Amino acid sequence: EDQVTQSPEALRLQEGESSSLNCSYTVSGLRGLFWYRQDPGKGPEFLFTLYSAGEEKEKERLKATLTKKESFLHITAPKPEDSATYLCAVRSNSGGYQKVTFGTGTKLQVIP
Amino acid sequence: GAVVSQHPSRVICKSGTSVKIECRSLDFQATTMFWYRQFPKQSLMLMATSNEGSKATYEQGVEKDKFLINHASLTLSTLTVTSAHPEDSSFYICSARDSTTALDGTIYFGEGSWLTVV
Numbered sequence: 003e004d005q006v007t008q009s010p011e012a013l014r015l016q017e018g019e020s021s022s023l024n025c026s027y028t029v030s031g032l033r034g035l036f037w038y039r040q041d042p043g044k045g046p047e048f049l050f051t052l053y054s055a056g057e058e059k060e061k062e063r064l065k066a067t068l069t070k071k072e073s074f075l076h077i078t079a080p081k082p083e084d085s086a087t088y089l090c091a092v093r094s095n096s097g098g099y100q101k102v103t104f105g106t107g108t109k110l111q112v113i114p
Numbered sequence: 115g116a117v118v119s120q121h122p123s124r125v126i127c128k129s130g131t132s133v134k135i136e137c138r139s140l141d142f143q144a145t146t147m148f149w150y151r152q153f154p155k156q157s158l159m160l161m162a163t164s165n166e167g168s169k170a171t172y173e174q175g176v177e178k179d180k181f182l183i184n185h186a187s188l189t190l191s192t193l194t195v196t197s198a199h200p201e202d203s204s205f206y207i208c209s210a211r212d213s214t215t216a217l218d219g220t221i222y223f224g225e226g227s228w229l230t231v232v
Contacts, residue, residue, distance in 0.1 A: 044226060045207045045226040048222050089158070
């Protein structure tokens with residue numbers, strides 16, 4: 003069974019205090035790992051897709067990396083507007099059937 | 115970037131009636147769309163996977179006769195909550211996989227629909 007675990011559950015940072023969010027996964031046949039940002043009462047907003055170990059992607063203050071077992075979302079010098087819940091999801095292929103499994107998210111709060 | 119539009123964003127219906135939620139991929143084709151339900155402060159719960167032109171695949175515990183899913187075109191999927199009850203009140207979110215360029219395309223989400231059954 004595919005599993006996705008995100009840590010920490012909640013993270014409180016001072017503005018400018020860099021940190022990383024973790025997404026550990028166990029899947030059979032990884033076909034992509036996704037990072038999303040979700041604000042309260044809204045649908046998840048796509049951030050990154052990573053497909054293979056060693057791949058990295060950046061967008062403004064965010065950088066996502068991928069290994070064979072986990073992914074990190076690095077946040078450099080965060081601002082209050084970065085406060086949100088960050089979701090990680092993996093897509094796997096088992097017997098020709100693709101499945102997407104989500105983690106429970108990391109709630110990030112950035113304090114001015 | 116790719117956009118998935120979900121409508122309505124908020125709907126209130128009376129107990130016993132049915133309500134339809136639409137999910138459209140605006141600038142890409144989506145052979146596969148997903149429907150989720152999200153309870154307050156919880157993560158997304160996959161309800162079903164819909165493939166264009168075929169029957170949806172429902173997750174265990176999700177009543178297919180209550181949550182009717184139709185994916186009649188490459189850009190539109192609908193979720194109909196039939197005979198709605200107050201316990202069906204929730205935040206429903208759809209997502210669509212961009213299959214235009216590759217099978218493993220990125221998945222984009224709609225804005226979500228708040229359903230309140232009174």
